[in-house]
Amino acid sequence: MASNGNSHVSTKPPPEPSPLRKAKFFQANMRILVTGGAGFIGSHLVDKLMQNEKNEVIVVDNYFTGSKDNLKQWIGHPRFELIRHDVTEPLLIEVDQIYHLACPASPIFYKYNPVKTIKTNVIGTLNMLGLAKRTGARILLTSTSEVYGDPLMHPQDETYWGNVNPIGVRSCYDEGKRVAETLMFDYHRQHGIEIRIARIFNTYGPRMNIDDGRVVSNFIAQAIRDEPLTVQLPGTQTRSFCYVSDMVDGLMRLMDGDNTGPINIGNPGEFTMLELAENVKELINPEVKIMTVENTPDDPRQRKPDITKAKELLGWEPKVKLRDGLPLMEEDFRGRLGISRKK
Ligand SMILES: NC(=O)c1ccc[n+]([C@@H]2O[C@H](COP(=O)([O-])OP(=O)(O)OC[C@H]3O[C@@H](n4cnc5c(N)ncnc54)[C@H](O)[C@@H]3O)[C@@H](O)[C@H]2O)c1
Numbered sequence: 285m286a287s288n289g290n291s292h293v294s295t296k297p298p299p300e301p302s303p304l305r306k307a308k309f310f311q312a313n314m315r316i317l318v319t320g321g322a323g324f325i326g327s328h329l330v331d332k333l334m335q336n337e338k339n340e341v342i343v344v345d346n347y348f349t350g351s352k353d354n355l356k357q358w359i360g361h362p363r364f365e366l367i368r369h370d371v372t373e374p375l376l377i378e379v380d381q382i383y384h385l386a387c388p389a390s391p392i393f394y395k396y397n398p399v400k401t402i403k404t405n406v407i408g409t410l411n412m413l414g415l416a417k418r419t420g421a422r423i424l425l426t427s428t429s430e431v432y433g434d435p436l437m438h439p440q441d442e443t444y445w446g447n448v449n450p451i452g453v454r455s456c457y458d459e460g461k462r463v464a465e466t467l468m469f470d471y472h473r474q475h476g477i478e479i480r481i482a483r484i485f486n487t488y489g490p491r492m493n494i495d496d497g498r499v500v501s502n503f504i505a506q507a508i509r510d511e512p513l514t515v516q517l518p519g520t521q522t523r524s525f526c527y528v529s530d531m532v533d534g535l536m537r538l539m540d541g542d543n544t545g546p547i548n549i550g551n552p553g554e555f556t557m558l559e560l561a562e563n564v565k566e567l568i569n570p571e572v573k574i575m576t577v578e579n580t581p582d583d584p585r586q587r588k589p590d591i592t593k594a595k596e597l598l599g600w601e602p603k604v605k606l607r608d609g610l611p612l613m614e615e616d617f618r619g620r621l622g623i624s625r626k627k
């Protein structure tokens with residue numbers, strides 16, 4: 285039985301997978317569900333999963349922040365299926381693995397309809413755990429570094445229980461993900477479900493929505509459009525940015541390995557928002573101005589993953605440095621905005 289290195293061990297054997305898995309003469313493909321697969325990380329994960337000819341990939345998405353455009357290369361492919369579905373409603377399909385990503389991730393989007401955000405995290409995760417229980421599928425939840433809230437421990441390792449405001453404007457997301465983690469472990473202990481939990485730290489890369497509102501996409505779009513980079517006060521708050529290909533690699537290693545997690549997946553390179561703005565200015569538009577603007581409530585002051593567990597248990601660490609990842613994202617944004625680099 286998989287463990288996370290402590291006492292959260294299931295007392296039940298896992299549910300039986302489909303009889304097809306045991307068929308002697310039938311070499312079945314692995315049927316993999318990706319919820320939120322039309323979004324930023326989800327669509328890159330789908331690209332990677334589809335590279336394996338033994339995989340059939342099913343995406344469910346309600347297109348709140350995702351788009352069919354992110355999956356256009358797979359629509360019509362015989363091993364790929366796209367379903368418009370909201371995870372707050374039950375889903376009856378047959379699957380072997382579930383990557384459960386569905387949830388708006390950008391603060392401006394998750395705060396837009398907070399009740400829906402918490403429903404997505406709680407009812408959506410319950411529904412996907414129900415599906416895992418019925419089918420015997422292994423399920424991976426994309427949790428977040430926001431479960432650590434405004435952390436009093438730095439860097440954050442997985443033993444830290446966090447410092448989260450339960451009634452703030454971010455709570456629909458961070459408390460929602462904390463409940464989702466609780467549900468995962470309760471289904472594991474009570475029903476023997478095979479679970480995996482990734483605590484993702486700020487991830488960036490091509491295909492982020494241009495008006496997503498997150499800091500890297502904001503700064504890159506602003507630099508390309510010659511608009512001032514909006515550093516929210518005080519500007520000394522830190523984040524650690526992971527390039528999306530590293531993230532997808534970490535998620536797949538976690539899913540296919542033996543450890544339940546939670547495991548931090550992120551890049552420990554830590555930057556203040558002012559430093560990030562300086563990097564974007566230098567790499568993308570040396571003429572652009574940097575301005576400070578008001579911040580939003582409960583913004584975490586520091587964030588950096590301790591990735592010892594990911595290194596030891598998954599043999600994973602990020603490869604792409606921020607200064608190499610930013611230009612790759614710039615290229616994608618320039619293409620979509622139709623603004624080429626000044627000579
Ligand atoms: N990108 C990050 O920095 C980051 C950090 C921590 C955790 N995460 C987690 O990773 C996952 C993916 O994040 P992302 O950056 O790709 O965000 P995203 O907003 O691009 O993708 C989320 C996807 O989920 C879909 N979705 C939202 N609510 C849904 C619902 N009720 N039913 C069905 N589909 C729904 C959206 O339409 C979108 O396609 C999320 O669970 C997020 O919490 C991301």
Ligand SMILES: O=C(O)[C@H]1O[C@H](OP(=O)(O)OP(=O)(O)OC[C@H]2O[C@@H](n3ccc(=O)[nH]c3=O)[C@H](O)[C@@H]2O)[C@H](O)[C@@H](O)[C@@H]1O
Pocket residue numbers: 388389390391428429430484485486487497498499500502503514515516517521522523557579580583584
């Ligand atoms: O990695 C995580 O765990 C979480 O990180 C992000 O949340 P946050 O770090 O607040 O993301 P941003 O909105 O990109 O903000 C990062 C920092 O940049 C600052 N910021 C943001 C936007 C901007 O234009 N300027 C700016 O200085 C914010 O004040 C904040 O301090 C994600 O949006 C969450 O989905 C995710 O779960």
